Amino acid sequence: MKKVLCLLLAALMLLPTLAAFAEGEDITSWILEDDTSISGEISFWMPFKGSQGMDALIADFNSIYPNIKVNLNTYNNNSDGNLSVNTSILAGEVDVLASFGLSNAYKRWEAGLYVDLTDLVEEEGIDLVANWGSDAFKYDDCIYTFPCGGLSYYVAINMNAWNAAGLGELPTEWTWDDYFAASKAMTEYNEDGTVKVYGGSSYHSQNYYTYVYGSLVGKNAYYDEDGTCSFDNPVIIKALQDEYNAEIVDKIWFPKSIYRGDNLQSQQTFLVERTCNSSLTPNMVRFLPDTANYGVDFITGFAPWPVIEKGQTNYMSGVSPFSHAGICMDPDDEDFPAAWAFLKWYSTYGVKYLAAAGHQPNWKGTEAGSALSLLFGSEEEAAKFVDVESFKRVVGVSTNPSYYEDELTAYSKVNSLMAEYTMYALNDVMSPEEALAELTKLADEAIAAER
Amino acid sequence: MARKYRNQNQIKENIAGYAFVMPALVTYVLLIAFPFFLTLILSFTEFNFLKVRSLAKLGKYISWIGLDNFRAILRDRRFMQSISNTFVYAFTTVPASIVLGLVIAYLLNGRVFCKKPLRLAFFIPYISSIVALGAVFKFLFREDGLVNRALMGLGWIAEPWKWTVEPSLSKIPIIFLVIWTSLGYVMIIYMAALQNVPRSLYEAATIDGASGFQQFTRITLPMVSPTTFYLVIVRLIAIFKIFGSVNVFTMGSSIASNTSIVQEIYSSAFSDYAHGYASAQSVVLLLIIILFTAINFGGQKKWVHY
Numbered sequence: 001m002k003k004v005l006c007l008l009l010a011a012l013m014l015l016p017t018l019a020a021f022a023e024g025e026d027i028t029s030w031i032l033e034d035d036t037s038i039s040g041e042i043s044f045w046m047p048f049k050g051s052q053g054m055d056a057l058i059a060d061f062n063s064i065y066p067n068i069k070v071n072l073n074t075y076n077n078n079s080d081g082n083l084s085v086n087t088s089i090l091a092g093e094v095d096v097l098a099s100f101g102l103s104n105a106y107k108r109w110e111a112g113l114y115v116d117l118t119d120l121v122e123e124e125g126i127d128l129v130a131n132w133g134s135d136a137f138k139y140d141d142c143i144y145t146f147p148c149g150g151l152s153y154y155v156a157i158n159m160n161a162w163n164a165a166g167l168g169e170l171p172t173e174w175t176w177d178d179y180f181a182a183s184k185a186m187t188e189y190n191e192d193g194t195v196k197v198y199g200g201s202s203y204h205s206q207n208y209y210t211y212v213y214g215s216l217v218g219k220n221a222y223y224d225e226d227g228t229c230s231f232d233n234p235v236i237i238k239a240l241q242d243e244y245n246a247e248i249v250d251k252i253w254f255p256k257s258i259y260r261g262d263n264l265q266s267q268q269t270f271l272v273e274r275t276c277n278s279s280l281t282p283n284m285v286r287f288l289p290d291t292a293n294y295g296v297d298f299i300t301g302f303a304p305w306p307v308i309e310k311g312q313t314n315y316m317s318g319v320s321p322f323s324h325a326g327i328c329m330d331p332d333d334e335d336f337p338a339a340w341a342f343l344k345w346y347s348t349y350g351v352k353y354l355a356a357a358g359h360q361p362n363w364k365g366t367e368a369g370s371a372l373s374l375l376f377g378s379e380e381e382a383a384k385f386v387d388v389e390s391f392k393r394v395v396g397v398s399t400n401p402s403y404y405e406d407e408l409t410a411y412s413k414v415n416s417l418m419a420e421y422t423m424y425a426l427n428d429v430m431s432p433e434e435a436l437a438e439l440t441k442l443a444d445e446a447i448a449a450e451r
Numbered sequence: 452m453a454r455k456y457r458n459q460n461q462i463k464e465n466i467a468g469y470a471f472v473m474p475a476l477v478t479y480v481l482l483i484a485f486p487f488f489l490t491l492i493l494s495f496t497e498f499n500f501l502k503v504r505s506l507a508k509l510g511k512y513i514s515w516i517g518l519d520n521f522r523a524i525l526r527d528r529r530f531m532q533s534i535s536n537t538f539v540y541a542f543t544t545v546p547a548s549i550v551l552g553l554v555i556a557y558l559l560n561g562r563v564f565c566k567k568p569l570r571l572a573f574f575i576p577y578i579s580s581i582v583a584l585g586a587v588f589k590f591l592f593r594e595d596g597l598v599n600r601a602l603m604g605l606g607w608i609a610e611p612w613k614w615t616v617e618p619s620l621s622k623i624p625i626i627f628l629v630i631w632t633s634l635g636y637v638m639i640i641y642m643a644a645l646q647n648v649p650r651s652l653y654e655a656a657t658i659d660g661a662s663g664f665q666q667f668t669r670i671t672l673p674m675v676s677p678t679t680f681y682l683v684i685v686r687l688i689a690i691f692k693i694f695g696s697v698n699v700f701t702m703g704s705s706i707a708s709n710t711s712i713v714q715e716i717y718s719s720a721f722s723d724y725a726h727g728y729a730s731a732q733s734v735v736l737l738l739i740i741i742l743f744t745a746i747n748f749g750g751q752k753k754w755v756h757y
Binding site: 079080083086090107108111112113206257258260261262263412416419420422423424427429442 | 499500501502503504528589593594613614615616617618702703704705706707721722723724
């Protein structure tokens with residue numbers, strides 16, 4: 001009996017190891033083709049340039065698949081750039097495409113511009129959850145893309161200003177109130193009392209206050225559980241009111257009205273013009289090694305996305321799915337096997353190269369710490385630009401809880417309404433409460449019209 | 452026999468005539484007539500061109516929805532706002548550019564120092580890239596731009612105005628930009644018209660003791676009224692189709708107070724890929740232009756002197 005119990009106990013102890021082994025096997029065994037000498041020529045469309053990690057990605061791919069020629073086509077990830085991508089797909093010029101932003105991917109799923117990969121995924125036993133953390137990204141129950149690229153949200157901090165304000169160690173967890181207090185402490189004034197350098201800043205996009213709610217609920221910040229919009233939620237109302245206070249009343253955050261009116265981006269105010277000492281951002285790290293355009297004389301530290309209350313699960317602390325890769329080529333094309341081989345490799349091993357452009361790999365098998373070396377070359381080199389310890393703790397931690405979006409009813413309309421009414425509040429045309437009340441009414445109408 | 456030859460020659464002449472007309476005709480049919488009628492048809496449909504896999508099966512991707520697009524337009528707050536904004540642009544920039552253009556043309560038509568360089572200076576904005584000019588104007592009107600600095604320096608405003616994002620101000624930079632860029636064209640057309648006003652009329656008026664102002668209002672204005680009528684029509688149509696100068700200013704601001712009709716059409720077609728709806732919006736724009744052109748033609752009898 002004792003022997004049986006011992007054996008059972010031993011078997012139980014071995015189970016997690018076996019499971020881990022099985023898990024490890026699941027997420028790598030399908031990636032490489034049996035025959036890596038297959039040949040072909042494919043065009044790969046992506047918003048990043050060769051110098052932003054893509055040349056290295058293709059070289060790495062070719063070290064495994066030497067006979068597949070990959071031609072990189074860089075496009076602008078704005079509405080005109082995406083329009084040109086779509087017309088190029090129709091013209092048959094795009095073989096493998098990374099769509100940035102779920103709404104762009106969704107429009108392509110809906111229009112059938114991506115090849116349906118469902119059968120291939122089933123045939124090869126690809127586990128979406130094990131590989132990329134979610135199987136939510138489907139359209140009409142079909143899989144068109146892999147959600148392999150992500151964004152990590154954090155606060156980038158000028159350490160000179162942080163230390164001068166006597167704010168101590170960088171926080172490992174902090175609340176919005178803590179961040180506003182730090183912003184106030186880091187705000188510098190001219191002799192006449194006007195602001196010289198703002199202590200903090202939101203990101204230049206309008207929607208960042210909705211991520212306060214997103215960090216609490218973990219998904220779909222624009223929508224409530226019942227499918228209506230969430231802009232009347234007290235958390236969102238308070239978040240916009242807080243941003244309004246920081247920018248208009250207390251003047252401790254760089255105003256979003258200037259970001260939008262003057263077409264500025266947060267890396268410019270933080271690194272070039274030095275008009276803010278810290279900033280919420282998903283991509284600041286991309287610009288730090290670019291000393292020609294963004295050279296600075298300070299070290300950048302990193303604090304996590306603030307929470308409403310300490311102890312709260314922070315869904316903005318992980319890596320949120322952002323880019324989706326798939327195939328646009330005709331499945332009967334002779335180069336389709338090459339495109340499939342490239343897509344599988346890019347979505348897994350290759351996706352780490354996104355770090356060179358400030359984005360984060362969302363593949364669960366990505367080696368930890370690869371972002372730092374891809375961005376800066378080595379840890380020693382990185383230390384010249386960033387506080388390495390806080391970088392490792394905060395930027396691109398894919399094991400932390402992640403926010404994601406999979407609700408897309410009237411998404412484009414809701415998003416453009418959100419942008420418009422947010423600016424009415426932050427331009428002081430309406431109070432935040434009035435703007436959000438009007439926004440809620442119009443967004444709910446748009447959602448109801450599409451349902 | 453002679454008649455037969457005449458007929459043959461006539462046929463040959465006709466063929467030659469058609470051959471000469473053909474390139475223009477084909478271009479017109481392909482690039483104007485076909486898109487025009489296609490737009491009319493698509494305005495009654497739901498259509499996303501991205502979904503079209505084969506032109507042979509185009510009908511499969513088009514759903515007939517009757518007047519639904521036009522009903523949706525009536526409920527479309529942003530499109531209605533863009534119509535109102537475009538009317539503001541039309542009713543401010545067209546009179547202003549025509550009046551200023553005429554005054555400048557009249558002044559430059561007389562004896563003026565550096566006449567040619569001045570003409571060139573006024574005409575250059577018209578032939579320059581609207582995107583480049585828009586970027587310059589946006590720079591002038593930004594928060595820390597020259598306009599705010601000048602106004603603050605003069606003590607007229609205490610804090611910088613948000614010209615590009617404040618709804619009550621956001622049309623003003625665009626209006627200035629449009630007037631400035633169209634001035635050169637209006638001026639050149641008026642200069643040509645002024646050259647055709649007989650000198651004898653002015654000489655007779657001078658003998659009769661008419662002042663310069665009287666000569667301008669009683670001779671110049673009536674004599675150039677056909678040109679004014681032409682410019683009103685042409686400038687109104689141009690402003691109803693305004694896109695570039697507005698797009699430079701609205702890019703990123705997200706507010707609806709300064710958008711234009713064509714910008715909304717572009718957004719429906721190429722951001723939302725709702726090509727049926729965008730076609731319906733285009734038809735509405737066409738109707739607006741036809742209406743205003745008809746009103747102008749109707750009213751011209753009262754003030755245009757041929």
